[in-house]
Ligand SMILES: NC(=O)N[C@@H](CC(=O)O)C(=O)O
């Protein structure tokens with residue numbers, strides 16, 4: 001099994017490399033130069049970017065329990081099509097992934113039918129109900145890479161503090177869905193001018209920021225690595241920036257929808273734009289872009305949240321929160337951030353591969369010799385219109401349908417084998 005990826009622009013943020021080079025792969029491992037023979041597969045990457053396999057650290061695969069929305073098979077197929085070789089999946093399944101048996105089940109299903117590597121995230125509390133801690137150490141031993149009650153906040157500060165004390169001991173990050181429920185109560189979109197015009201109940205920026213502040217204080221006190229999920233407001237970016245300056249062990253992610261869209265996308269009551277946290281105002285979008293550029297926001301993650309057509313095809317108030325992101329992420333990063341000069345390709349790849357790997361303690365995210373050959377090839381000039389009907393995901397709930405994106409994944413390689421190719 002020999003493969004050479006020739007003539008591409010190789011980007012490896014682990015060593016700050018961004019230069020023309022060839023990549024050699026033998027038996028699924030990136031290796032030193034070797035002489036090609038008739039058994040060697042050659043990929044011509046002229047004009048393309050060759051980067052470490054992308055890792056999406058915030059995905060909802062919905063299995064077990066919500067297989068009508070997505071399965072491990074379809075979600076990982078969507079990941080491969082989106083240029084991702086790994087996804088970390090959130091525990092808000094049914095049953096909730098709050099014990100080692102569910103973590104083992106996910107790992108088994110992923111081994112059987114996963115197209116990409118799957119890294120399960122365990123729940124912080126039993127049933128993610130926020131009442132008592134789940135069996136964290138047991139889940140860590142079964143392969144959980146982080147803990148989160150994503151979908152819900154951990155409202156009890158004392159419980160969150162104890163979770164952080166345990167996770168610090170286990171050396172595993174806590175991923176926080178920051179939402180103060182008494183402030184968010186009943187809201188369905190960002191609280192602002194648009195919510196007033198539409199007559200919909202708003203979720204104020206403070207609902208997120210109060211919780212970001214609380215968790216930063218708890219992480220500083222406990223020393224636990226804290227990762228803030230789906231940052232959406234200018235105030236959150238400022239809090240995280242300031243906390244990092246003080247040496248707080250905090251990292252943070254932003255989604256493509258939060259760096260691209262405002263609450264304007266909700267006009268006409270488009271339920272595909274109903275997401276938690278909600279799409280915010282223009283100043284917030286600007287602030288998360290600045291946070292990405294200055295390194296305050298470490299990661300770009302999709303929060304891929306598939307729902308069925310019927311679930312979304314209802315009154316705005318009644319529709320579930322969430323939108324799909326795996327198959328539009330790279331296109332949005334290149335179109336909105338790289339081609340606009342907000343991020344260099346090196347920075348973009350760091351946020352899509354290296355940083356997620358480091359935060360989750362996964363042995364991936366680099367093209368160094370000796371690494372597993374998880375590789376993504378991106379054509380920075382390839383242009384396509386988003387067509388949800390082409391998605392491998394069961395979820396078609398995207399607010400980006402019809403949008404033209406430039407800069408798309410063309411080959412996804414996992415352990416030296418092509419799992420997606422357009423050329
Ligand atoms: N983001 C969402 O709007 N929805 C997520 C839950 C979450 O990420 O909080 C889901 O599971 O559907």
Ligand SMILES: [Zn+2]
Nearest residue numbers: 150151177229
């Ligand atoms: Zn969440």
Ligand SMILES: [Zn+2]
Nearest residue numbers: 090150151303
């Ligand atoms: Zn989520």
